Amino acid sequence: MAEAESATAESKQLPILPFLRLGEKDGEDSYLFGSRCKSCGATYLGDRMACSKCCSTDPMDDVRLSDRGELHVFSIVHQSAPGVPTPYVAAIVDLPEGVSVRCNIEGVEPDPKNLEFGMPVEMYTEKVHTDDDGNEIIAFKFRPVNNN
């Protein structure tokens, strides 16, 4: 019984990409994190071994990235790999820390007329898959900021 319980306890939430840090306790926010080069300030998603801008190999600063950013550009994808639901908005969002992130924009009909360059967007997370070991795969997505 004790073993069965611990096996269940081992099924957990896993991020879809390594630069998404999930909140460890209830009520703790999940967020994207990055690394900032101490020499030149270039900022990257996730961990880095070295800076591809200035080639510094010094350890980088860990940066918690903002949940809010601005829509840089997008495409409306109507045809994709097998199993990928379409149409959807594939976008590049700029975060204020000086790094951009590839993401889906949800919460709007996938039509260019609903998307404005520079529009404020916010990150949220949701479960997108359960793997064979029962782990929940958590993805981040962005949606327009609701000003109401």
Add this chain to the structure above:
Amino acid sequence: MRDVAIVGVSMIKFGRYPEKAVQELGAQAALLALKDAGVTMNDIELMASGNLYQASAMIGQRILKEIGQTGIPVINVSNACATGSTAFREAYVAVASGQYDAALAVGSEQMGKMGLLGGGGGGGISPEGIVGSGLMPAVFGQAGVEHMRKYGTTQEHFAKIAVKNHKHSMANPYAQYQIETSLEDVMNARVVAWPNTLYMCCPTGDGAAAAVLMSMEKAKQYTTKPIKVAASVLTSDPWTERDLTLPDVSTLTRNASKQAYEEAGLGADDLNVVELHDCFATAELLHYENLGLCADGEAGRMIDEGETSIGGRIPVAPSGGLLSKGHPLGATGVANICEVVWHLRGQAGARQVEGAKVGLAHVIGLGSACTINVLQA
């Protein structure tokens, strides 16, 4: 480094050849190029072979098993869509260095119908379509949208590129598709990844192309019309602001064109014909500016005014481009060079750019690699 000339070129009609092995396609192109040069495999001292999908299968040696196992050094190259043009450059460097007098470059590919939308996730879950898109249609859609954002370019500007290239293809028997399209056809076709519709995306396919290179001194023994390789440049993507999330196809092309013009002692104004990497209509428009064919922000006007049509100020993609001619990845770069050579020799038939003396062949492989070859009659 010494002067190098192209003495022979060839390509087979791009299309679908499921009944053939890829080395047979490469072998066919190689034999045609050797014949065009007036030499045999016995005259070739080095071979560079470009193939992407079967990069671990020693396609270069397999081609030689079809056409002549002379024991020469063979280099197998893979560099995304720039695979063929990188193989060409390996052959160029080998001859320019003085170590070899005659080299053969072959690009070949057999993509079937899977193409750039193939792949997908492995055992786990793929982030594709959940966390944006890393597939080429979305990447080049976004790159086009970035130009819209900067300069107010419209979807119609991009559509006009497709109209032009499909029109050019009507005079190219080597093109995979020869279908003329109206602006309405292109605009109303189903969307693949906005702003690119179906007719604004290159097809997948099979094909091969080849080139024979010699030192200029040796070339003159074989031909009265050696085509000089005035510059052969390869760059990779330098660090730029968003390159890691939205591949930057512009900066490495700008770096390559600057280097190429310096190396050739020529400028964009000296070009008479250009074959560039129009994998999507959006890409061609960006490259007008990246190659210096016009000032930044002028590319939309350029296509509006027909400057890049055959008969215009600087014809681009007289072959029909990747959009019509096809894009069998490893073959594309060598085929672009082949097309430019035909124009410089006055052998391009009904699509001939009259009086062409200087041409440029450009290719981008995402990930990223850019090659530019400037050729001179």
